[in-house]
Amino acid sequence: MTANQFSRRTFLGGTAAGAGLLLGGSSLITACSGSTEPPPAAPLTPVNFHLSWFDSVQFGGSYLADANGHYAGQGLDVTLVPGGPGVSPDTSVIAGQSIMGISAANFAGQAKADGAPIKIVGVAMQRNPFVIASLTSNPINEPKDLEGRRLGMAFNNQLDLELLSSLNGVDVNAIEVIQADYDPAPLVNGEVDSLLCWLVDLPVAMTVAGIDNTTMLFADFGYAVHSQTYIVTEDTLANRRDDVLALLRGEILGWQDHKADPDTSAQVTVDRFPDAGMDLETETVKAHEFVKLMFSDVTDASGFLWWTDQSVADNIRVLKALGVNVTEDFWDRSLLEEIYAGGPVL
């Protein structure tokens, strides 16, 4: 079935032989996932899906969805648009250039509070991936340890640090903040004692380089902000609901494949972007870390991208402390409810 779709897609798209080889290799996983989508009858609908960062295994499930034909199986021809430090996926969605984008509840929430008509329709990371990373020889295990230490972070995380501090009774003025961004070198060189970063980013680079490090997850200390959230506009929800449903189904199938075999997901990612110079070992470690952030008891019980009402209440409270005022209607779970009507696995 899957192999069939695959060659169909190859014919339709006129894909090169090399890509066919790659896809053939990964069709194995699809067979395991037992997907039963019907072959597309109509020509594929082209849509843009705006990712939140440069090409990375952070979107491994999406690459698998493409490689394993899940998007095509849903009748979509999906272009995965890369992000970067100088672009916001929210703007691409609001401007109607992308049907869906990946953002975080705080960024998308700010746009929503300013009047942008957007909604969250899926949450890939219920646990926020922000951490304080430190060297194991000089560890930061809880927020209180930050007092009197030097912290390297990007300046636009100031509010997040203040919030973590106030949630945990830490004097934020006792933390010496030094600008550092996308770069673990200041910590390794001893210019700072800690870094505010993503669990799956700089700490992995240090681990691969053989540097022992300790991470303290923000989510374990009250910082409840949904991350890697899937956002769409209200207009899209009203007029192109079926396309959004199809895209979400493709995503879910892709991420189920990723969960089943993170190693292959890393391999597919590295092969897909030969000009990025990615390191397979690093991407493989990350692929496994992302599974831990994206899958939990909640998703086991209700399906990938799901969130609980309790987590929405927590988010609203924490976002308010960040100066972002949103209400429950910022989250719309009706699409996932429809998709998972038959159970938490597609």
Next chain:
Amino acid sequence: MSATAETAATAPARPAGGSRLDRVPPRVLSSAVGIAVLLLWELLARTVYAGSYRLSPPTAVVVEFFEFRGLYLRNLWHSTKTAAWGFLWGNLAAMALAVASTLVPWLRRSIGAVVLTVFCLPFIAIAPILRLITGPGNATPIALSALAVVFTTYVAALLGFDLAPGSALDVVRSYGRGRLTAFRSVRVRASVPALFAGLQIAAPAAFLGAVVGEFTGAHRGLGILTVRALGALQTDRIWVIAVMATIVATGGYLAIGALGRYLCPWSPALDVGAVPVPHAEPGLLNRLAGLLAPIAVVFVFWYAFLWVFGIEPFFAKTPVDVWAELFSVSEAPETRSIIFGALGTTLWTTSLGYVVGLVGALASALVFILVPWLERALMPIAVALRSIPIIVTTPVIILFVGRGLLTTTAIVAVMSFFPTLVNCYTAMTRTPEGILDVLRSYDATSTANVRNAYLPTSVPALLASARIAVPTSLLGATVAEWLATGDGIGAVMVTAFTRNDFKILWVSVAVLTIVAVIGYWLVAAFELRTLERMAPGISR
């Protein structure tokens, strides 16, 4: 400053005598300095900075390059291609505007104002707005790259057209032919040297635009590879990219200079820095109209931009919105304190770097003129360094200065230092031989030579460099604040953008652009007054 090589060879304006080193061929001297720098670099990287993830030794850089040469060359090719397209479109636009300004003189002020305003727009804030218009793909990097070159090429082309010899224009006129013929047969030819000097400066600028453009989302390119390498502790990779970017930018600079000399061998290349500012029209009313018309044109363009591209109200802020955000809405006082507080920091660090860069450049130019062997050894390096994109220099400066406020100052100083040095030095080498002869006959000391000959001859070049350095310094400062320090208006813009706060973003862009334009005109006014007083013949 492609003229440097020739003037250095013949330089009539040098003090006699001097060191034995003066007899060593320049090539040997600069090679010796280059080798010394490489050895010192290798030594530092292997000792003081060993294992620091900061400085890679040159040998490791070479090994890394050859190991992953396919990866590096593909990314280099991509960024270079983007920059080349931007270079082409930006320069075509600039030349078209310069032609229009020359043929229809009453348009000149308004076109000049719009082009200057575009040049003063902070790159890091307009990149995301461009992305909004163009959508995914390579259009945003190309557009940014084009915007980065328009102003300098426009100024250079305009200067070139204006430099047409009056006698030749008179001949055309005496045959009863019009402006168009004069333009075709005289001005176009006359513009070649100045135009190519402008294109030389445009080459590295286009590269910078392309790399910043990649930050708005792309699959490949040197900018993306840099960010990836920083996050992954791949120090060797960062240095390979820095070295490649330097070689390509310098190569472009030298190649265009060579092409200019090939096309126009009869005339020494000029620098854009030598552009005299136009005379203000006499009369208060005329002056006022001359000032207000361009401002009005800029506002018309602002509205037209929003309207033509149909930008959603959520993103699009008009001048009225910006005014309201700053002065009438309830959060206005808070907005003002954020924006002007940050602006204060930026202006303080930038002006310090600006002054240090200009004064240092003038002092170095004097040292070079008095100690010729030093000039021969170091000038080629200065010419090369001048063309390195700021995004590549920033990590190196962070290495030595850290990430404090001083980093912005250092980056701004470096950005204004090299062009000013090259311009001032070249001007000094053109000191009329007659003046030096007079001084020599009085047995004047070097100090007297400096005071009476070299300093005065370099003033026009210094002032012109100072004028062009206003917007480039602010550009450098905002990039530094973004990448290194997290302070000032650059940080406010990036924060506003990542938080989807378009009100603050537009207010910052408007305020910073106005400051840059005002700074430019203040220096231009000072330049005009000084030149009128010093040498009424120079300013037209």
